[in-house]
Amino acid sequence: MKKLIKNGTVISSTGADAADVLIDGETIVAVLQPGSDVAVSAEAGAEVIDATGLYVIPGGVDGHTHMELPFGGTVASDDFENGTRAAAWGGTTTIVDFAVQSFGQGVRDTLDQWMGKADGKCAIDYGFHQIIGDVNEQSLKDMDALVDEGITSFKLFMAYPGVFLSDDGQILRAMQQAAGNGSLIMMHAENGLAIDVLAEQAVERGETDPVNHGYVRRAEFESEATHRAIQLAKVGAAPLYIVHLSASEALEQVAIARDKGANVFAETCPQYLYLNVEDHLDRGFDGAAYVCSTPLRTKHAHHHEDLWKGLRTNDLSVVATDHCPFCMKDQKELGRDDFRAIPNGIGGVEHRMDLIYQGVVNGEISLPRWVELCSTTPARMFGLYPRKGTIQPGADADIVLYDPKRTWTISQDNHHMNMDHSAWEGFEINGHVHTVMSRGRVIIENDTYTGSTGHGKFLRRGLSDYLI
Ligand code: URP
Numbered sequence: 001m002k003k004l005i006k007n008g009t010v011i012s013s014t015g016a017d018a019a020d021v022l023i024d025g026e027t028i029v030a031v032l033q034p035g036s037d038v039a040v041s042a043e044a045g046a047e048v049i050d051a052t053g054l055y056v057i058p059g060g061v062d063g064h065t066h067m068e069l070p071f072g073g074t075v076a077s078d079d080f081e082n083g084t085r086a087a088a089w090g091g092t093t094t095i096v097d098f099a100v101q102s103f104g105q106g107v108r109d110t111l112d113q114w115m116g117k118a119d120g121k122c123a124i125d126y127g128f129h130q131i132i133g134d135v136n137e138q139s140l141k142d143m144d145a146l147v148d149e150g151i152t153s154f155k156l157f158m159a160y161p162g163v164f165l166s167d168d169g170q171i172l173r174a175m176q177q178a179a180g181n182g183s184l185i186m187m188h189a190e191n192g193l194a195i196d197v198l199a200e201q202a203v204e205r206g207e208t209d210p211v212n213h214g215y216v217r218r219a220e221f222e223s224e225a226t227h228r229a230i231q232l233a234k235v236g237a238a239p240l241y242i243v244h245l246s247a248s249e250a251l252e253q254v255a256i257a258r259d260k261g262a263n264v265f266a267e268t269c270p271q272y273l274y275l276n277v278e279d280h281l282d283r284g285f286d287g288a289a290y291v292c293s294t295p296l297r298t299k300h301a302h303h304h305e306d307l308w309k310g311l312r313t314n315d316l317s318v319v320a321t322d323h324c325p326f327c328m329k330d331q332k333e334l335g336r337d338d339f340r341a342i343p344n345g346i347g348g349v350e351h352r353m354d355l356i357y358q359g360v361v362n363g364e365i366s367l368p369r370w371v372e373l374c375s376t377t378p379a380r381m382f383g384l385y386p387r388k389g390t391i392q393p394g395a396d397a398d399i400v401l402y403d404p405k406r407t408w409t410i411s412q413d414n415h416h417m418n419m420d421h422s423a424w425e426g427f428e429i430n431g432h433v434h435t436v437m438s439r440g441r442v443i444i445e446n447d448t449y450t451g452s453t454g455h456g457k458f459l460r461r462g463l464s465d466y467l468i
């Protein structure tokens with residue numbers, strides 16, 4: 001059955017145009033000039049979806065989520081079923097989650113485990129990055145095999161000593177391997193050993209509240225690790241993608257490298273654009289809801305302004321969520337007496353498209369840049385383009401109709417993530433997801449979920465479009 005989306009404004013990464021979109025089955029087959037002979041004849045025999053007053057955008061691609069992530073003795077509270085459904089509510093039609101190899105585990109075994117968790121559960125299409133928490137001869141070999149299977153990016157950690165941290169030698173080896181197989185190294189860039197010294201000293205002084213998480217994870221440690229990762233990538237001749245960048249000082253390192261022509265990219269997340277230490281983390285134990293790494297930064301500096309600027313200049317080229325939800329009850333509470341035991345993460349997979357759209361409303365970014373940051377570039381970065389991230393013939397019909405006129409307020413009472421709180425409680429949003437299609441199937445309409453568990457398919461990704 002064909003569908004014709006009519007009367008809308010199609011927003012792409014390069015512009016906004018009145019256009020009709022013709023879908024046949026799961027695929028976009030034409031983008032047509034409204035009123036043209038071909039658009040009029042396309043209407044015959046097609047189900048017409050009226051998009052008057054709506055933006056027609058490629059479905060969101062969230063390149064950084066953690067469904068069911070085991071962390072600090074608990075597990076992220078959204079499973080693949082619930083988490084991908086919540087993503088759909090917010091206009092995200094693809095996620096790339098992380099399979100996790102910890103010390104002593106086989107890479108292949110862990111990928112199989114994560115495939116098993118997601119298989120038959122997802123509301124939207126999904127792929128995986130692989131976390132390499134134990135760089136050794138075997139895991140390096142496994143990286144090559146995974147690339148052939150569509151896992152074309154690998155996350156390493158300069159933080160979390162004894163859990164995920166790789167030393168500089170291991171990082172260099174993994175980068176050399178990536179240089180050989182064409183994959184992308186993603187880096188959690190914080191100096192974890194130095195952080196742990198300050199964290200231990202804080203606890204010895206009796207400073208155990210969540211706010212101390214923000215104090216000890218200093219911006220200098222993010223900037224130093226970002227600089228080090230960039231230098232190692234230069235020597236390893238590998239491209240580098242810095243995840244969840246939060247500090248101006250780290251952004252400066254990325255900008256310097258990019259200005260010199262280095263193949264270095266960075267992502268930020270909505271929490272680093274809107275939230276801060278003083279108003280969110282410094283709330284007694286309630287601040288635990290905002291414990292994430294990298295941490296929120298102080299409002300007495302220019303982090304937010306600098307990050308928005310980075311989004312304009314492309315020193316930040318992707319916005320992802322780092323969706324890693326934990327409930328306060330039984331989960332964040334694990335760290336009531338010691339902030340080091342609070343599971344790290346904020347849930348937000350449902351809100352990224354709306355929150356970054358506020359950047360358009362506030363004049364920080366343009367409409368096309370919104371689409372580029374949230375859909376097109378992540379698709380290109382992670383080897384999903386042109387199947388995802390674009391409205392053009394041949395692409396999957398992952399399409400969101402977005403209503404720029406509707407206003408609403410985010411709350412724990414209206415979100416769909418499995419969380420007993422919302423980091424975004426009370427945020428007033430201009431704009432609202434109206435209709436969501438995943439591969440031609442309407443999965444959200446009339447404020448109702450019409451999709452189904454298991455509709456989402458595993459995406460075998462290609463190499464990043466940005467690698468040279
Ligand atoms: O706080 C965070 N970011 N939790 C998820 C794990 C990670 O480092 O991305």
Ligand code: ZN
Pocket residue numbers: 188243244293294
């Ligand atoms: Zn990380």
Ligand code: ZN
Pocket residue numbers: 064065066322324
């Ligand atoms: Zn993460």
